[in-house]
Amino acid sequence: MSDWLDQIKWTEDGLVPAIAQEHGSGRVLMFAWMNRESLQLTVQSGKAVYWSRSRGKLWRKGEASGHEQIVHELRLDCDNDVILLEIEQKGGIACHTGRHSCFYQQYQDGRWQTVEPVLKNPEEIYKS
Amino acid sequence: MSDWLDQIKWTEDGLVPAIAQEHGSGRVLMFAWMNRESLQLTVQSGKAVYWSRSRGKLWRKGEASGHEQIVHELRLDCDNDVILLEIEQKGGIACHTGRHSCFYQQYQDGRWQTVEPVLKNPEEIYKS
Numbered sequence: 001m002s003d004w005l006d007q008i009k010w011t012e013d014g015l016v017p018a019i020a021q022e023h024g025s026g027r028v029l030m031f032a033w034m035n036r037e038s039l040q041l042t043v044q045s046g047k048a049v050y051w052s053r054s055r056g057k058l059w060r061k062g063e064a065s066g067h068e069q070i071v072h073e074l075r076l077d078c079d080n081d082v083i084l085l086e087i088e089q090k091g092g093i094a095c096h097t098g099r100h101s102c103f104y105q106q107y108q109d110g111r112w113q114t115v116e117p118v119l120k121n122p123e124e125i126y127k128s
Numbered sequence: 129m130s131d132w133l134d135q136i137k138w139t140e141d142g143l144v145p146a147i148a149q150e151h152g153s154g155r156v157l158m159f160a161w162m163n164r165e166s167l168q169l170t171v172q173s174g175k176a177v178y179w180s181r182s183r184g185k186l187w188r189k190g191e192a193s194g195h196e197q198i199v200h201e202l203r204l205d206c207d208n209d210v211i212l213l214e215i216e217q218k219g220g221i222a223c224h225t226g227r228h229s230c231f232y233q234q235y236q237d238g239r240w241q242t243v244e245p246v247l248k249n250p251e252e253i254y255k256s
Contacts, residue, residue, distance in 0.1 A: 003239065004240055007240060017145060021156055025154075026153075026154025028212055031145065031147065073235070075231040077159060078224065078233075079230075095206050102210075104203075106201060112204050
């Protein structure tokens, strides 16, 4: 049964936007895209799997960094074209810059100001 | 000065995805798109203005329903291509179905289950 996948209004490219929100804190940590396979894998594995548009392949979040996202809940919006994930962020770092959230730039008087610290050096995160 | 607008990586269609999160509750209420003009108007007016892709025009949130969104904070993500708005939701209803949040369908055992009540009949909301 994959009716639940058929109900989603995929883009022409077969994608759906996905918002990852942290369980507990409620912080919005990142925004990414999913295709049919990545959403199916997300449900099956209980861990967030996205579709990397830049790399053109499945992106198992945390595969390089260890910063996996354990899925607590999946929601779909009223137009069936946006996914909201409630996740537990392993390592407390969602962003490739080493920050907790990707949304670390705040609008202040005509500019984007960085308002959150780097928790871990990306070179350390991504060393293999 | 519009450097802050130039810093945004707009799509080929001149849009940027926007996530509206409720001040206080932290609930993600809706997802929409903005173009340059709508983002500028959002900052100028302090109220969320989106770009309606279906109608092909500016969408001053609440213009028909009265359910305006007062902007408390604007954030930009690490790739400069997603906006996060912290908003106060007037009337407590963001969704055109009359629900608090657009994300009212929860994944449960292979289907999307509606888990949030309609707070106000849409016919009442949109009567002119």
